[in-house]
Amino acid sequence: MTENSKADSEKTIESGDTISVDYVGELDDGTVFDTSVKEVAVEAGIYNEQREYEPLTFTVGAGQMIKGFDEGVVGMKVGEEKTLTIPPEDAYGEYSEELARKLPVEAVEFAPEVGMQLATDTGLRGTIIEVDEEGFVIDFNHMLAGKALTFKVTLVSITEA
Structure with a gap:
């Protein structure tokens, strides 16, 4: 193992890093509402042939994701799996x-x-x-407003800020 790849495997996510993750999003009752994994989408009955199922890439802390997801991935390492349980206030808000x-x-x-x-x-x-x-x-509420969300996240890659 080279020194560089060892350093990469030790790197943890920080705000400002651009990362790629695979994820499965579920409601409290276990219903899968979204995923980046084609096989999971097919199994859950939500497969969309017009969508590309690939890891989601975003910049941590840039406001591109719901707050609970954005904050929940900080500290993860490449290859690590983590379950994020996000209350409505850190997801799509309470139902109004x-x-x-x-x-x-x-x-x-x-x-x-x-x-x-x-x-x-x-x-x-x-x-x-x-x-x-x-x-x-x-x-006009978001369809996930008022719901707690659970995401099973696997960190695929990190590009440092």
Whole structure:
């Protein structure tokens, strides 16, 4: 083993490093909602053939990831596996009833259906969660708002800042 590769294997993640990780994201009930591993996506029934399943690369501490993930990887070494349990406040925030709004059917030029995704002129995205004769409810919360998340993370590589 060369001195350089030994040093690389001893290196731990610090804020500012660019890293690549493989991950599996699960909800409290064990449902896999996202992963970088193709085999896991297929097994969980969430495989998307238009997606490339490869390690996720980001700069630690740059605000590219949810807070709990960003902070949770600090100190890891290449090849290390770690389980991060992230409460809603360090993930996508608490669920806010104020972000679910009832609108009249006349507000749109189509027949609203549960599950439809809509975007406002300001770029706000929401999902229709309820439809009745008078109108529909569009929820602008992130789909993972209010949920604790668990990520099984494996550090693939570190590029120092």
